[in-house]
Amino acid sequence: MGDFSLEALNLDLNALFLLSVTVLAFLVPVVIILPPVTPQKSDALLQTHSLAGLAPSRSNLRTQFAPAAHEPRPGQPPRVQALMVYPVKSCRGVEVSRARVLPQGLEFDRLFTFAQLRSAFPVPVDASGAESDAHAWSFITQRQFARLATVAVELWLPDEMKLRKQSMKTNEAFLILRFPWQERGLRGLLATIGAKLTRGLRAVAEKEVLLPVDFPDADQIKARGYSYEDVTIWKETVSALNMSKEIPEELRLYLGVSNKLGLFRIDPQKLREVYHCAPRKEDIGWQPVCGFQDGYPLHIQNLCSVQTFDAQVPKDDELRQLSVLRFRPNIILSGGPAYDEDEWKQIRLRPGTSGLYNDALLNVSCHTVRCRLPNVDPDTGDRHPTQPDKTLRATRDIDAGAPRSGCLGVQATPLFEGAVTEEDRTAWVSVGMDVSVEERGEHFYLKS
Ligand SMILES: *[C@@H]1O[C@H](CO)[C@@H](O)[C@H](O)[C@H]1NC(C)=O
Ligand SMILES: *[C@@H]1O[C@H](CO)[C@@H](O)[C@H](O)[C@H]1NC(C)=O
16 A cells, blocks of 8 residues: 555656656747747837947956056057946946037937935925925935946937838937836746846846937927926036936836936037136137036046056955946046146047047046045945045045045046037047147136
8 A cells, every 4th residue: 555655656756757847848948939028128129220339348448457558658649448428417328439529528428317306405484385395306316326326328329221121210319228127026027037038147127218319399398298397406407308207116216216206308408508617608609518417528537547546545345446437437548647637738639540530629627526426336336435535535635626625537628629600519539549638737626
């Protein structure tokens, strides 16, 4: 009797084993051919558009940590090593090998910013109802919400070839924002499995946000229900397009913003005017402007300076190497002596090995006075409690206009030589361009 039941159990186990093998053998190819991934917005865009920028494997910053790779070489001028644009302020950037320079900075740079709706606090006890109800949009950065660093931004540009194949026409470019997000329950689990199957074991489920890049015209603004709102950035108030409709509630939860979260698009007709250390309209014939950059159209870092500075920063488990991307530069140089840029006043980018034919003349407007933002690791979004801010203040307090602050890198404003009309105010910059320093001098930072 006992034997019999044991045999039956054995048989059952065998059958079960065979059944599982059969099911698995059937499922594996199904999962490979039809992975359990929900179609993504980028899948549709792939039919008509191409992803702009360099894949990580082709990044010109691959060598950024290589010892001595970015030190000056005898008889050779500094050169442009890499270029970055950040379509959404404080989010991940897009690395490009060439970029158009516009008066407000590199094309596609800092078009959008996130903001939070804040009450006018503190409000005096005798304030009127309207006063205490008053709310204002205030921009946010990684300083307050470090997870912004992990919001990936893809720039999708219309692809002539693909469009022709599809007999379609469009000039519209799009951004796709991605952030880690797993829905509850089975759907979330499937999304995570799908992510790992398609993008590797370390991949996590993500949520996507699709945004139009081009500034909508009046009809589109009305049709899509956008509106103009005032948003403050530092001490300035800008009237920008409220496109908060486009962002899901999940993003607010992911970032950890407890107030209302908004998304604003700079209006190319209402750019922020730049004064302080920028060239003056009287001298150059037009008013310098910027988008949602911190204060000036272009931000330049020199890898030799970053490496030299990095060597002084105490390291621990949370901070091993200082990526130049912590400083959010647009133009990254190699081969300039460490901290040489501190005294540049005007530089000319020449074609060098870039294959371009134009020069780009830049006014070096001021030192980049750092806030604590570089304490955020651009890969993980983790904020280091003290570094590199502490070392910056201790070793790079170099500008009498910004005492007790640390400076690294320089801010620049493009000068468009010989430009007569507004349309003439454009140039190209590219990796491989040479830098010639045309004017040197001392800087004095003027606070905004
Ligand atoms: C901004 O847009 C959002 C979403 O469309 C809307 O709820 C909000 O009222 C708009 N304006 C302000 C001031 O929040
Ligand atoms: C360029 O910027 C400097 C500050 O470095 C300023 O003093 C100078 O007037 C500017 N040059 C031009 C051509 O406007």
